[in-house]
Amino acid sequence: MIAFQDVTISFGEKTVLRELSFQAEFHEKIAILGGSGEGKTTILKLILGLLRPDRGRIIIDNQDITTMSEAELRKIRMNFSIVFQEGALFDSLNVYENVAFCLREHTSLKENEIEQEVRRLLKRVDIEDAIYLMPEELSGGMQRRVAIARSLAACEPKMILYDEPTTGLDPLTAENICSLINELSEGSPPDRKGFIAVTHKVTDAAKVAERFLFVKDGKIEFDGNLEEMIRTDNGTLKRFINELLILGDSHV
Amino acid sequence: MKPDLKNILNHLQSFYILSIKAPLGMFSRPFYLRETIEQMDYAGAGSFLIVILVSLFIGMALSLQTSVELAALGLKMYTGKIVGVSIIREIGPVAIALSYAGRVGSGMASELGSMVLGHQVDILRVFGVDPVKKLVTPRVLSSIIMLPALTLVGDAVSLLGGYYIAVFVSHQSGPLYWSQIKDIMDFNNIFSGLSKPFLFGYLISCISCYMGLSTTGGARGLRKATTTAVVLSTILIIITDFALTRILIFILGMKV
Ligand SMILES: Nc1ncnc2c1ncn2[C@@H]1O[C@H](COP(=O)(O)OP(=O)(O)OP(=O)(O)O)[C@@H](O)[C@H]1O
Numbered sequence: 001m002i003a004f005q006d007v008t009i010s011f012g013e014k015t016v017l018r019e020l021s022f023q024a025e026f027h028e029k030i031a032i033l034g035g036s037g038e039g040k041t042t043i044l045k046l047i048l049g050l051l052r053p054d055r056g057r058i059i060i061d062n063q064d065i066t067t068m069s070e071a072e073l074r075k076i077r078m079n080f081s082i083v084f085q086e087g088a089l090f091d092s093l094n095v096y097e098n099v100a101f102c103l104r105e106h107t108s109l110k111e112n113e114i115e116q117e118v119r120r121l122l123k124r125v126d127i128e129d130a131i132y133l134m135p136e137e138l139s140g141g142m143q144r145r146v147a148i149a150r151s152l153a154a155c156e157p158k159m160i161l162y163d164e165p166t167t168g169l170d171p172l173t174a175e176n177i178c179s180l181i182n183e184l185s186e187g188s189p190p191d192r193k194g195f196i197a198v199t200h201k202v203t204d205a206a207k208v209a210e211r212f213l214f215v216k217d218g219k220i221e222f223d224g225n226l227e228e229m230i231r232t233d234n235g236t237l238k239r240f241i242n243e244l245l246i247l248g249d250s251h252v
Numbered sequence: 253m254k255p256d257l258k259n260i261l262n263h264l265q266s267f268y269i270l271s272i273k274a275p276l277g278m279f280s281r282p283f284y285l286r287e288t289i290e291q292m293d294y295a296g297a298g299s300f301l302i303v304i305l306v307s308l309f310i311g312m313a314l315s316l317q318t319s320v321e322l323a324a325l326g327l328k329m330y331t332g333k334i335v336g337v338s339i340i341r342e343i344g345p346v347a348i349a350l351s352y353a354g355r356v357g358s359g360m361a362s363e364l365g366s367m368v369l370g371h372q373v374d375i376l377r378v379f380g381v382d383p384v385k386k387l388v389t390p391r392v393l394s395s396i397i398m399l400p401a402l403t404l405v406g407d408a409v410s411l412l413g414g415y416y417i418a419v420f421v422s423h424q425s426g427p428l429y430w431s432q433i434k435d436i437m438d439f440n441n442i443f444s445g446l447s448k449p450f451l452f453g454y455l456i457s458c459i460s461c462y463m464g465l466s467t468t469g470g471a472r473g474l475r476k477a478t479t480t481a482v483v484l485s486t487i488l489i490i491i492t493d494f495a496l497t498r499i500l501i502f503i504l505g506m507k508v
């Protein structure tokens with residue numbers, strides 16, 4: 001379980017999150033919506049303990065991670081895996097080595113076992129052909145697929161964090177990534193792998209998530225499912241999800 | 253961000269921690285041998301040519317200038333001695349460290365900086381890998397090995413350049429030049445000449461990695477990190493060189 005309790009964080013003069021609170025289970029499929037610079041990526045980094053809040057507590061699995069040392073945090077981070085906005089592949093390593101990274105660091109598998117696992121993961125994200133290419137030779141969509149494959153090699157996470165998984169991709173590739181996200185979180189609630197996807201693309205969020213959080217001015221302004229979101233009377237959120245409303249209307 | 257006192261103290265503290273942690277990383281698992289070898293190749297083999305060029309011309313210029321001055325005093329035969337001591341104790345280590353800071357230090361800062369900006373360092377931490385051990389330790393280790401090695405090569409090339417000028421331009425006796433060089437190859441000079449690059453390598457790599465890892469704010473931030481790394485390294489090399497010279501003269505009990 002993840003719980004944010006009155007989390008406040010600032011960078012210099014700028015307060016990004018103000019006493020933000022929410023709770024989530026590892027198996028939930030959550031989309032965090034919000035404009036650029038509203039602190040969405042910051043929330044993901046806080047969950048992983050990559051940043052520490054100025055005030056407030058972050059509880060993961062009943063443990064307060066805000067006061068943990070880097071060594072203790074390592075265990076907490078095992079619960080998660082993250083796919084960053086631009087993929088964040090190691091650009092000095094090729095696709096194979098990127099995906100094999102965690103296996104090499106944390107397991108003592110033999111080379112042929114590593115290769116098997118890497119091929120299995122790349123097959124899962126449907127990008128086997130790129131196995132010996134360097135990250136700069138991949139398109140944005142391919143980079144994100146490799147990043148997803150790499151994150152799955154990370155000791156079977158309980159929850160995957162996606163930072164803008166579809167931003168900057170064409171609609172077809174975005175669609176592709178969305179179905180991949182859905183596939184990876186298949187199953188029924190307590191056992192499946194959940195995710196938190198941070199995005200400002202509302203239509204993509206609607207395709208994958210079951211619960212929606214809307215962040216504005218450092219607070220959660222809305223928390224609910226798709227229907228509740230469509231019927232919201234929050235003016236900003238209404239404007240934010242306008243695209244979705246229009247689509248919805250045309251379906252009717 | 254304003255460079256206020258608290259900020260500077262924070263940076264100093266983090267730098268201090270990194271500069272202790274990085275070398276200690278050599279002594280505990282996991283050992284990143286592959287990374288270290290890669291860094292040694294980049295820092296050492298990659299800098300070979302520039303070191304040879306810089307050293308050759310410094311040796312020649314020094315020898316030329318010294319011969320001219322000494323000729324006026326009728327003391328031309330001491331050229332080898334003066335060139336040798338200057339190169340081995342002072343100019344060699346400093347000139348090569350400066351080239352190293354410009355080429356390798358800036359490379360380290362910008363590489364680590366772009367890894368930070370591209371979230372690659374965050375990913376390392378998420379994967380349970382200590383970025384200091386994985387990224388900084390191999391760079392520090394390779395620097396404290398390769399910079400002394402490069403300095404050794406550079407000194408030799410400088411002395412050869414000095415020889416060329418002394419013999420073929422200033423028409424001195426070759427064997428005399430070498431016998432003077434042999435005279436100054438004592439423990440004091442060699443120890444001074446090799447302890448400096450060892451420390452410089454440590455300083456340059458720690459500063460450059462620290463600046464790289466603390467990069468924020470996009471391309472401008474990267475520029476700032478790289479520039480600061482080279483500027484700080486340069487200043488520290490020069491100041492440390494003076495301090496070390498003073499300390500070594502004291503320790504080795506030489507008269508000023
Ligand atoms: N390391 C940092 N140093 C200074 N400011 C930062 C840092 N990280 C984030 N910020 C600031 O915090 C704010 C929120 O950043 P964040 O990356 O979380 O936004 P975001 O919602 O993910 O935006 P985007 O949609 O553009 O990715 C931004 O205004 C940014 O300038």
Ligand SMILES: [Mg+2]
Pocket residue numbers: 040041042085163164
């Ligand atoms: Mg972001």
